[in-house]
Amino acid sequence: MIVAATKTFGVETIKEAIACGITDIGENKVQELNEKYPHLKDEVNFHFIGHLQTNKVKYVIDKVKLIHSLDRVKLAEEINKRAKQKGLIMDCLVEINIGGEESKYGIPPEEMNNFIKEIEKYDNIKIKGLMTIAPYLPSEEVRPYFKKMKELFDRLKEIKQHNVEAQFLSMGMSNDYCVAVEEGANIVRIGTSIFGARLYNMEG
Numbered sequence: 321m322i323v324a325a326t327k328t329f330g331v332e333t334i335k336e337a338i339a340c341g342i343t344d345i346g347e348n349k350v351q352e353l354n355e356k357y358p359h360l361k362d363e364v365n366f367h368f369i370g371h372l373q374t375n376k377v378k379y380v381i382d383k384v385k386l387i388h389s390l391d392r393v394k395l396a397e398e399i400n401k402r403a404k405q406k407g408l409i410m411d412c413l414v415e416i417n418i419g420g421e422e423s424k425y426g427i428p429p430e431e432m433n434n435f436i437k438e439i440e441k442y443d444n445i446k447i448k449g450l451m452t453i454a455p456y457l458p459s460e461e462v463r464p465y466f467k468k469m470k471e472l473f474d475r476l477k478e479i480k481q482h483n484v485e486a487q488f489l490s491m492g493m494s495n496d497y498c499v500a501v502e503e504g505a506n507i508v509r510i511g512t513s514i515f516g517a518r519l520y521n522m523e524g
């Protein structure tokens with residue numbers, strides 16, 4: 321599945337992409353998602369792909385199909401609480417910091433199993449897989465990181481837990497999606513290659 325990464329792009333531009341066959345879009349910021357949502361909700365599925373602040377969960381919980389960026393227990397607790405209030409089960413991906421980069425969010429790969437275990441008590445969350453933003457490297461140098469993600473994903477599939485149903489491996493962006501798909505990604509998040517370069521502070 322392609323999730324079009326639509327940050328900074330306006331509703332009209334996104335509608336053109338939908339006309340070309342895009343069915344799913346990913347937003348990074350809660351406010352931006354909420355601005356676009358009323359104009360697009362009947363035409364496309366929204367995903368949340370950016371860092372999610374706990375106090376903003378309530379603004380996205382009933383709008384998104386999948387949260388790609390579950391990266392801490394506090395966030396899981398809040399998602400669970402809000403999902404319960406709305407009477408829904410929220411599908412989430414666990415974000416992994418596969419490159420161990422300080423500038424990136426996500427849990428370290430070796431902590432995945434513990435993290436999943438800690439979330440077992442949250443009945444209104446379903447863990448549907450993993451997401452990562454790989455280090456920004458030439459394609460052959462990034463490949464080992466995607467391979468490691470695939471190994472983790474296979475390990476997740478082995479975990480027998482009532483709220484784990486591993487199905488999605490979300491990795492690959494404009495610069496590296498070909499390698500990501502070769503290594504087992506089944507969701508890629510593409511911005512630049514669909515919409516062109518982002519001009520920040522301007523509507524695309």
Ligand SMILES: *Cc1c(COP(=O)(O)O)cnc(C)c1O
Pocket residue numbers: 325327348369370453493494495509510511512513
């Ligand atoms: C912006 C963004 C993308 C897409 O990046 P491009 O390089 O423009 O394809 C993918 N994932 C996340 C989390 C993003 O913020």
